[in-house]
Amino acid sequence: MKTTKDFQQMKIGNEPIVMVTAYDYPAGKLAEQAGIDLLLVGDSLGMVALGYESTVNVTLEDMILHTKAVRRGAKDTFVVTDMPFMTYHSSASETLHHAKRLVQEGGAHAVKVEGSGNVVDMIKHLTGAGVPVVGHLGLTPQSVGVLGGYKVQCKTEEEANQLIEDAKAVEKAGAFAVVLECVPWQLAEAVTEQLSIPTIGIGAGPKTDGQVLVYHDLIDYGVERVAKFVKQYAHISDDIVTGLKTYVADVKQRAFPQPEHSFNTTLFNSQVR
Numbered sequence: 001m002k003t004t005k006d007f008q009q010m011k012i013g014n015e016p017i018v019m020v021t022a023y024d025y026p027a028g029k030l031a032e033q034a035g036i037d038l039l040l041v042g043d044s045l046g047m048v049a050l051g052y053e054s055t056v057n058v059t060l061e062d063m064i065l066h067t068k069a070v071r072r073g074a075k076d077t078f079v080v081t082d083m084p085f086m087t088y089h090s091s092a093s094e095t096l097h098h099a100k101r102l103v104q105e106g107g108a109h110a111v112k113v114e115g116s117g118n119v120v121d122m123i124k125h126l127t128g129a130g131v132p133v134v135g136h137l138g139l140t141p142q143s144v145g146v147l148g149g150y151k152v153q154c155k156t157e158e159e160a161n162q163l164i165e166d167a168k169a170v171e172k173a174g175a176f177a178v179v180l181e182c183v184p185w186q187l188a189e190a191v192t193e194q195l196s197i198p199t200i201g202i203g204a205g206p207k208t209d210g211q212v213l214v215y216h217d218l219i220d221y222g223v224e225r226v227a228k229f230v231k232q233y234a235h236i237s238d239d240i241v242t243g244l245k246t247y248v249a250d251v252k253q254r255a256f257p258q259p260e261h262s263f264n265t266t267l268f269n270s271q272v273r
């Protein structure tokens with residue numbers, strides 16, 4: 001299993017870091033089989049797997065349950081779990097308690113937290129207590145209400161400079177990596193050059209140290225429309241619907257099950273006779 005040290009080395013060696021989200025046992029298993037470097041049990045699960053409008057509905061219990069499932073599937077892959085909405089803001093002790101549950105009960109190897117400001121202090125507390133932390137800057141979906149929608153962030157020079165400062169603060173607080181979401185690629189490049197920890201981009205262009213995508217987006221699995229920054233490498237919704245439609249038709253026409261799908265008991269047959 002790769003660890004925080006390896007991700008650091010990958011940045012130094014200029015080897016791209018590949019991350020994908022996973023929310024359940026099969027996704028964990030298949031992602032590990034595919035050679036993914038590290039997994040994110042993202043709170044995007046609230047939207048893509050649970051059908052909520054945003055990530056703010058996701059609870060700590062949800063994250064624990066899904067982290068456990070992912071870990072059972074991906075036994076040899078580093079797993080980062082999102083701390084959900086408002087579970088790392090009110091106090092250091094509450095933040096530590098919630099992270100402890102994600103690690104001890106869920107089996108997370110690290111946690112991810114969104115934002116800067118007070119959150120930087122929480123990163124310090126978490127890493128001080130031995131919990132590896134990934135930061136998350138730029139578009140921070142848990143703050144969608146404050147941001148006023150899912151839009152590209154940091155388009156002015158002032159906002160761009162602020163992001164660079166925030167990223168440095170996150171690094172200084174002890175984070176081992178930082179996700180940059182939906183920022184101009186030139187800014188992501190600047191942050192990547194100025195930090196010694198790896199940057200992992202989503203909608204942040206090609207210059208970050210790594211990339212992350214949402215599992216369901218990248219394989220086109222039950223998603224309606226995806227953002228401009230997503231590339232779809234498979235279209236499994238089509239396969240699933242085709243398979244399910246064929247099953248419906250077969251059962252309706254009594255074409256399924258066939259003898260090869262049925263059990264044959266000679267004892268039972270002889271008894272009937």
Ligand code: KIV
Pocket residue numbers: 021040041042043044045082179181202212214
């Ligand atoms: O929850 C999530 O999927 C994320 C990624 C978009 C980075 O936080």
Ligand code: NA
Pocket residue numbers: 042043044055082141
């Ligand atoms: Na997230």
